[in-house]
Amino acid sequence: xxxxxxxxxxxxxxxxxxxxxxxxxxxxxxxxxxxxxxxxxxxxxxxxxxxxxxxxxxxxxxxxxxxxxxxxxxxxxxxxxxxxxxxxxxxxxxxxxxxxxxxxxxxxxxxxxxxxxxxxxxxxxxxxxxxxxxxxxxxxxxxxxxxxxxxxxxxxxxxxxxxxxxxxxxxxxxxxxxxxxxxxxxxxxxxxxxxxxxxxxxxxxxxxxxxxxxxxxxxxxxxxxxxxxxxxxxxxxxxxxxxxxxxxxxxxxxxxxxxxx
Numbered sequence: 001x002x003x004x005x006x007x008x009x010x011x012x013x014x015x016x017x018x019x020x021x022x023x024x025x026x027x028x029x030x031x032x033x034x035x036x037x038x039x040x041x042x043x044x045x046x047x048x049x050x051x052x053x054x055x056x057x058x059x060x061x062x063x064x065x066x067x068x069x070x071x072x073x074x075x076x077x078x079x080x081x082x083x084x085x086x087x088x089x090x091x092x093x094x095x096x097x098x099x100x101x102x103x104x105x106x107x108x109x110x111x112x113x114x115x116x117x118x119x120x121x122x123x124x125x126x127x128x129x130x131x132x133x134x135x136x137x138x139x140x141x142x143x144x145x146x147x148x149x150x151x152x153x154x155x156x157x158x159x160x161x162x163x164x165x166x167x168x169x170x171x172x173x174x175x176x177x178x179x180x181x182x183x184x185x186x187x188x189x190x191x192x193x194x195x196x197x198x199x200x201x202x203x204x205x206x207x208x209x210x211x212x213x214x215x216x217x218x219x220x221x222x223x224x225x226x227x228x229x230x231x232x233x234x235x236x237x238x239x240x241x242x243x244x245x246x247x248x249x250x251x252x253x254x255x256x257x258x259x260x261x
Contacts, residue, residue: 001257003104003144004043006202006228008253009241010220011039011101014210018075021213023176029206030240036249038074039221041067042102044249046123047256050109054119061089061126070248077183083127091129096183099128099137100192101218104225107144109260116145128185136185139164140222143193148229153197156226166190172198172208179212188215192222202227202234 015035017027045067046060053059068076068084076084077096083089103120110116120141124134139160146156157168168190175191182188195208205227209220224233245253 001108001261002228002232003108003148003225004047004228004253004256005233005238005242007043007101007104007221007225008036008040008245009228009233009237010206010209010222010224011043011217012036012241012244013206013224013237014217014220017210017216018218021181021216023211023213025204025207025211027207027210029203029237034244036074036244037217038068038071038076038080038098039101039218040245040249041071041074042098043104043221044252044256046102047105048252049123050105050119051252051255051259054109057122057126060122064126065089080127089126091125091127093130093133094128095130095132095136095185096128097136097185097188097215097218097222099124099133100140100185100189101221103137103141104144104228105256107141107148107225107229110141110145113142113145116141132185135164136189139166139189139193140225143196143226144229147226153230156193157197160193166193168194168197170194172212176212179214181214183215183218188219189222192219193226195219195223196226196230199223199227202231203237206237 016033045063049060049063106119107116120137124137196205199205205223206220209223210216
């Protein structure tokens with residue numbers, strides 16, 4: 001469950017910097033402006049799907065729409081907002097990083113890498129069915145699954161590069177100077193994984209992600225989900241972040257931890 005908590009923490013910490021980017025690591029983790037965004041809402045929508053019926057695409061769609069419409073101002077992209085209002089919603093070919101930001105629960109539930117990949121594919125394909133959208137979800141889920149099962153950073157890097165073709169042989173310091181806001185999976189997921197690979201611990205991972213000056217909340221959620229599985233999330237961070245959740249979201253998180261913890 002640490003991957004889900006890590007994603008939530010990354011989202012809330014990064015929320016302040018999504019449209020107020022910084023290129024430094026010495027920032028305040030939480031402030032009066034910190035909020036949960038669509039990353040957290042959709043992560044917990046996926047978690048609720050997995051609690052109810054992980055084999056049903058209909059249940060998945062219902063949960064995404066229910067949670068999305070319950071939090072209409074969480075910061076969704078325009079195409080996803082349209083999808084939320086449709087009676088019979090269809091995937092719309094998205095290659096954006098929403099597929100990766102919400103996938104962490106799949107990697108906590110799957111007992112094998114194959115099962116994790118199947119769940120990650122399903123979680124993405126109902127909206128983000130572009131090959132790059134699916135790739136981003138699968139790469140993130142694989143990294144989480146490997147991290148929570150004791151793989152080394154080198155093993156995680158090698159697997160993701162070989163399976164998905166991402167270039168992970170870069171450092172945060174090399175990426176940061178010229179990096180800009182990018183919501184595509186291709187332009188944000190590899191960098192998010194590098195933020196974990198290039199970190200000393202969970203907090204350092206989140207600071208890396210925010211310091212890129214890109215899609216801060218989503219990249220911190222993605223990298224935080226992997227780091228949470230690898231190191232666990234320090235209580236001083238998780239306790240603070242969970243305090244930002246309302247009762248509905250907190251109930252889902254608690255039930256997910258009870259069912260799959």
